Amino acid sequence: xxxxxxxxxxxxxxxxxxxxxxxxxxxxxxxxxxxxxxxxxxxxxxxxxxxxxxxxxxxxxxxxxxxxxxxxxxxxxxxxxxxxxxxxxxxxxxxxxxxxxxxxxxxxxxxxxxxxxxxxxxxxxxxxxxxxxxxxxxxxxxxxxxxxxxxxxxxxxxxxxxxxxxxxxxxxxxxxxxxxxxxxxxxxxxxxxxxxxxxxxxxxxxxxxxxxxxxxxxxxxxxxxxxxxxxxxxxxxxxxxxxxxxxxxxxxxxxxxxxxxxxxxxxxxxxxxxxxxxxxxxxxxxxxxxxxxxxxxxxxxxxxxxxxxxxxxxxxxxxxxxxxxxxxxxxxxxxxxxxxxxxxxxxxxxxxxxxxxxxxxxxxxxxxxxxxxxxxxxxxxxxxxxxxxxxxxxxxxxxxxxxxxxxxxxxxxxxxxxxxxxxxxxxxxxxxxxxxxxxxxxxxxxxxxxxxxxxxxxxxxxxxxxxxxxxxxxxxxxxxxxxxxxxxxxxxxxxxxxxxxxxxxxxxxxxxxxxxxxxxxxxxx
Numbered sequence: 001x002x003x004x005x006x007x008x009x010x011x012x013x014x015x016x017x018x019x020x021x022x023x024x025x026x027x028x029x030x031x032x033x034x035x036x037x038x039x040x041x042x043x044x045x046x047x048x049x050x051x052x053x054x055x056x057x058x059x060x061x062x063x064x065x066x067x068x069x070x071x072x073x074x075x076x077x078x079x080x081x082x083x084x085x086x087x088x089x090x091x092x093x094x095x096x097x098x099x100x101x102x103x104x105x106x107x108x109x110x111x112x113x114x115x116x117x118x119x120x121x122x123x124x125x126x127x128x129x130x131x132x133x134x135x136x137x138x139x140x141x142x143x144x145x146x147x148x149x150x151x152x153x154x155x156x157x158x159x160x161x162x163x164x165x166x167x168x169x170x171x172x173x174x175x176x177x178x179x180x181x182x183x184x185x186x187x188x189x190x191x192x193x194x195x196x197x198x199x200x201x202x203x204x205x206x207x208x209x210x211x212x213x214x215x216x217x218x219x220x221x222x223x224x225x226x227x228x229x230x231x232x233x234x235x236x237x238x239x240x241x242x243x244x245x246x247x248x249x250x251x252x253x254x255x256x257x258x259x260x261x262x263x264x265x266x267x268x269x270x271x272x273x274x275x276x277x278x279x280x281x282x283x284x285x286x287x288x289x290x291x292x293x294x295x296x297x298x299x300x301x302x303x304x305x306x307x308x309x310x311x312x313x314x315x316x317x318x319x320x321x322x323x324x325x326x327x328x329x330x331x332x333x334x335x336x337x338x339x340x341x342x343x344x345x346x347x348x349x350x351x352x353x354x355x356x357x358x359x360x361x362x363x364x365x366x367x368x369x370x371x372x373x374x375x376x377x378x379x380x381x382x383x384x385x386x387x388x389x390x391x392x393x394x395x396x397x398x399x400x401x402x403x404x405x406x407x408x409x410x411x412x413x414x415x416x417x418x419x420x421x422x423x424x425x426x427x428x429x430x431x432x433x434x435x436x437x438x439x440x441x442x443x444x445x446x447x448x449x450x451x452x453x454x455x456x457x458x459x460x461x462x463x464x465x466x467x468x469x470x471x472x473x474x475x476x477x478x479x480x481x482x483x484x485x486x487x488x489x490x491x492x493x494x495x496x497x498x499x500x501x502x503x504x505x506x507x508x509x510x511x512x513x514x515x516x517x518x519x520x521x522x523x524x525x
Contacts, residue, residue, distance in 0.1 A: 007064065015062040015096030016040075019103055022133045032057075037083050038091065044142060054145050057084070057091040059108070064098050071097055072104060072127040078120060084108040090148045092141065095127055103133040107144065147220040151257075158262070159195045160206055160253060162187070167211040174231055176210070179242065186243050187250075193262055194250065206253050208246065217249045219256055226252065226283070228276050244273035248283065255286040264294040271303060278311045281319040288323035297338045300324060304342055308349055314356030317346060321365075333373070340369040360390035364399070371402065376409040397427035405435065413442040430460045434467045441474060446517065447484035450474040477517045481510075486517055493519040 016039070020029050026045040032038050040058040045051055059080075065071035074095065084091040091108040104127040164183065166176045180196075187194040207218040215228040228249050231242065251266035267287045271277060277284070291299045300320060308317040321342050328335035343366045350356040367382035383403045386393055393399040404419035420436035423429075437452035453471035457463055477483050493515035498508045512522035 008062075011062040011064060011096065011098050012060070014098065015060050015094070015103075018096055018101065019058070019060060019094055022103060022137075024138050027138070029058075037080055038087075041089075044145070052142075054142065054149070055089050056141070056145055057087060057089060059084070059091055059093045060096065061093065062096040062098065066099055068097075068099075068129060071095075071099070072129060073124050074127075075122050076125050077122055081108060081123075088152070090145060093125070104128070104131060105133065105137075106131065107148075109148065151220055158193055158259065159191070160193060160250070160257075161195050161197050162250070163197060163207045165207055165209045167209070169212040170210045170231065173212070174210075179239070182239060182243055183246055186247065190262075190266075193254065193259075193266075206250075208249065215245075215249075217253065219253055229280065240273055241275045244270040245276045248274045248276060248287075251290070252283060252286045255290050260290045260293040264290040264299075267291065267303075268295075268299060272306060272310075277303075277307060277316055278313045281316050284316055284319040285323040285326065288320055289327045292324065292327050297324075297328075297334070301338075301342070304345075308346065312353075314346060314350060317342075317349075318357065321346070336369055336372045340366065340373070343369060358389065360386045360393065363389065364393070367406075368402070371406060374409075376406050380406045380410065395426065397423045397429070397432070400426070401429075401432050401435070404439065408435070408439055408442070413439050417443055417445075428459075430456055433459065434464075437467075438470065441470065442488075442518065444486040444488045444517075446474055446477050446486065450478050481513070481517065483514070483517050488516045488518065490516045490519060492516075493522060497521050 023029060023042065026047065026049055028043045028045065030041050030043070032040055037059065038057045039060045041055055042058060043051070043055040061074055063071045063074075072095070085108070093106055093108055095104045096102075097104065106125070106127055164180050166174075170176060184196045187196055206220070209216050209218065210231055212230065214230050216225055217228065218225045226249075228245055247266050247270040251263040251270075254260075254263035254266070263286070267290060271287070277287075287303065288300055291303070304317050304320045307313045307320065321339060324335060324339055324342075328338075343362055346357065347359060347362040347366065350362065351359060363382045363386040367379045367386060370376070370379035370382060380403070383399070383406060386399075400419045400423035404416045404423065407413075407416040407419065417436060417439035420432055420439055423432050424436060433452060433456040437449045437456060440446075440449035440452060450471065453467065453474065456467065457471065493512040496515065497512040497519070509522065512519055516522075
């Protein structure tokens with residue numbers, strides 16, 4: 001009986017033929033054999049058949065689906081994106097629809113409408129129904145490659161070339177000509193930073209696209225993008241806010257390209273006039289990172305207080321704190337002190353206004369700041385307040401471990417070991433196991449501590465020498481000295497520790513160890 005050729009193989013071949021037919025005659029298509037996630041490479045030659053030195057990879061997909069909405073969504077593995085990003089040239093993902101014989105495309109490096117969570121293995125990639133291969137697509141692709149290679153080289157310099165584009169629905173309801181004129185006039189205050197252009201050639205451009213539903217800034221073609229939300233309904237006194245929003249957006253673009261001093265200048269000038277910072281927490285990390293690199297903590301405090309007290313937006317104010325956690329890598333002590341003051345202000349605001357964040361989470365973060373500052377009594381106080389406001393914390397392994405750590409530092413070893421044990425019952429982590437063993441050791445339960453260290457050693461991928469040394473010390477106490485459990489009496493051990501003498505009896509030195517096997521001076525002697 002003759003074999004039938006699968007339909008999937010047929011449309012794969014059709015997609016390859018259709019794509020090759022769309023390419024300019026000067027461009028060279030080369031199959032990749034074997035195919036490990038890239039089907040082909042295309043090298044670009046100019047109209048005079050001269051090599052440009054530019055090329056890009058191709059990943060071809062195809063579908064027979066009739067429903068356009070479903071057909072334009074494909075599932076891809078997270079590792080595919082990591083693989084494509086490892087190449088020095090960009091990868092174009094092309095989807096062939098047999099229904100309309102069109103080729104839809106998007107770049108693998110484009111983050112438009114693509115979100116992959118840390119623990120997510122696959123993502124659904126959506127293609128724009130209006131973005132299919134046309135006569136001018138080859139030129140658009142070459143410009144995107146120029147942007148990509150220039151950014152990858154790290155040689156991007158100012159001024160920033162900006163295009164303003166309006167969808168037809170916006171032109172009907174908004175004075176777009178006036179907005180363009182005023183934005184160009186505002187940008188002229190910073191000639192070293194911006195240049196408004198119609199269609200730049202071979203320059204990294206930033207497109208600001210206005211539609212009725214949102215304003216989107218596209219950085220370097222499709223390399224990155226973010227939304228500024230919809231245009232505000234037109235009122236004469238609202239135009240200043242719209243302009244300020246656009247300047248904040250331009251500052252985000254400058255931050256993206258590493259021009260932190262210039263972006264900081266724009267943020268400080270326009271954040272009080274802008275309306276987009278309220279409920280737009282995704283912009284806060286860009287603003288905070290620029291200010292930290294140029295102005296330190298003071299300007300961050302000003303924005304925090306503005307968002308909290310003037311804008312009445314505790315969520316965005318909280319994201320200032322989160323951003324400082326991420327970006328303040330230098331001077332950790334000062335950053336921790338600063339964060340503590342912001343958390344307290346946020347807690348006071350939320351308790352006073354009965355809105356924003358639950359006190360439990362803020363008390364928990366305040367406890368963490370005190371723990372980092374080694375103020376363990378205050379840390380314990382706020383861990384208790386967090387638990388009082390939300391008893392659910394007692395079911396969370398991380399909370400139990402952190403509270404156990406504070407109790408350990410306060411010398412409450414028995415209570416510490418109990419909480420570490422409860423944390424292990426909820427989540428078996430090697431980090432927690434080692435500290436549980438440590439707390440048991442300090443309570444005098446040496447044999448049990450050694451058993452826990454042995455379990456930890458079997459589970460640990462890379463056992464730390466710090467814990468190995470403790471375990472070896474316990475082995476001597478348990479196996480050689482035969483001390484399996486002890487009520488430690490450090491005061492008596494101190495009092496009976498003899499001064500070092502060459503002819504002193506061994507029993508004199510062992511006596512304090514029998515009172516407290518962890519008394520360091522006795523072992524030193």
